[in-house]
Amino acid sequence: MAASSEIHVLQSGNVLTDEQLLASYAVADRTMPWLRANFVSSIDGAATHEGTSGGLGTEADGRVFALLRRLADVIVVGAGTVRQEGYRNLALDDDAVAWRTSNGLSAQPPFALVSASLRIEPDDLATYATRPFVITTQSAPAEARARLEAVAEVIVAGDEQVDTVELKRTLAERGYPQQHGEGGPTLFATMIGQGVVDELCLTVSPRLEGGSARRIVDAAEATPQAMSLAHVLSAADGTLLLRYVRASQNSEH
Numbered sequence: 001m002a003a004s005s006e007i008h009v010l011q012s013g014n015v016l017t018d019e020q021l022l023a024s025y026a027v028a029d030r031t032m033p034w035l036r037a038n039f040v041s042s043i044d045g046a047a048t049h050e051g052t053s054g055g056l057g058t059e060a061d062g063r064v065f066a067l068l069r070r071l072a073d074v075i076v077v078g079a080g081t082v083r084q085e086g087y088r089n090l091a092l093d094d095d096a097v098a099w100r101t102s103n104g105l106s107a108q109p110p111f112a113l114v115s116a117s118l119r120i121e122p123d124d125l126a127t128y129a130t131r132p133f134v135i136t137t138q139s140a141p142a143e144a145r146a147r148l149e150a151v152a153e154v155i156v157a158g159d160e161q162v163d164t165v166e167l168k169r170t171l172a173e174r175g176y177p178q179q180h181g182e183g184g185p186t187l188f189a190t191m192i193g194q195g196v197v198d199e200l201c202l203t204v205s206p207r208l209e210g211g212s213a214r215r216i217v218d219a220a221e222a223t224p225q226a227m228s229l230a231h232v233l234s235a236a237d238g239t240l241l242l243r244y245v246r247a248s249q250n251s252e253h
């Protein structure tokens, strides 16, 4: 076993195809519930540039992000990210659909939007390729819930706040064990605090952002969790693609 002070050369020079990239993110058993969070950050820890993550993204990040959506049974995202990033007209492209169907997956993974307030526009959800889920609480406003039920399947998981343990279990029980968490920082904080994060794919974008941008997680209390490095990939522009998995489960990958 290598000493942890050993340091290795990162750039091997091998260029990966989409198939090789997909294989490098594959899990051992797709039927087991698995929550993969995916974020991009600047080198100095900013999760946004001028209010969205898009300004931090690089070509390599966009490519892997699209491939990870391709591997997902369901895409989980907080309502703040939906509102800020404008999640509309969401559909995987033809290549992704062809790959998914030839690998026994549904053509399009549904989106699952997490919201307590239900401040979500039904018209926006109606533009998605598949009927989305809205994951909400017992105390969510009844009128907003009724409007959303016309375009989405509304699932209650929690009283005042969505319980992400219940969210993960409920989606897995409905046939969506492979869950791609796209943030944002508030939802990710709850997921870390409730111990449901199995993996973090973190892109480090080769830039310093400065300013007062938020981190990828926004919580009042620290809830540390050890993670193991599964791989590091890099692109010519200096983008780093880090894959970490829950420490106790690293041996399965």
Ligand SMILES: NC(=O)c1ccc[n+]([C@@H]2O[C@H](COP(=O)([O-])OP(=O)(O)OC[C@H]3O[C@@H](n4cnc5c(N)ncnc54)[C@H](OP(=O)(O)O)[C@@H]3O)[C@@H](O)[C@H]2O)c1
Pocket (backbone or CB within 6 Å): 038, 039, 040, 041, 046, 047, 048, 051, 052, 053, 054, 077, 078, 079, 080, 081, 082, 084, 085, 114, 115, 116, 117, 118, 119, 160, 161, 162, 163, 164, 182, 183, 184, 185, 186, 187, 188, 190, 216, 218
């Ligand atoms: N760097 C990246 O990779 C990345 C990724 C994603 C987002 N972002 C950025 O993050 C910012 C948005 O941050 P955010 O913290 O607002 O994102 P968020 O976590 O997506 O949204 C927070 C909202 O989601 C709902 N929510 C989250 N957790 C909940 C829970 N446990 N129970 C019930 N509702 C829950 C609530 O919606 P309601 O208010 O409707 O109740 C809450 O106000 C944007 O600027 C976005 O660009 C960056």
